[in-house]
Amino acid sequence: xxxxxxxxxxxxxxxxxxxxxxxxxxxxxxxxxxxxxxxxxxxxxxxxxxxxxxxxxxxxxxxx
Numbered sequence: 089x090x091x092x093x094x095x096x097x098x099x100x101x102x103x104x105x106x107x108x109x110x111x112x113x114x115x116x117x118x119x120x121x122x123x124x125x126x127x128x129x130x131x132x133x134x135x136x137x138x139x140x141x142x143x144x145x146x147x148x149x150x151x152x
Contacts, residue, residue, distance in 0.1 A: 096104065
């Protein structure tokens, strides 16, 4: 919704909160699936410096 929160009816507020919570849950679920596809920390230590730099940039993107 494009309405400010204070101008919404109670039903609109509830719908907006549900949509916001659903978006947050999906973002968390997506980040968990991406993390499981990465190698373990021990593997990244043995990785080349270029591979470690790539993993670091991905981790920073997921955290944001």
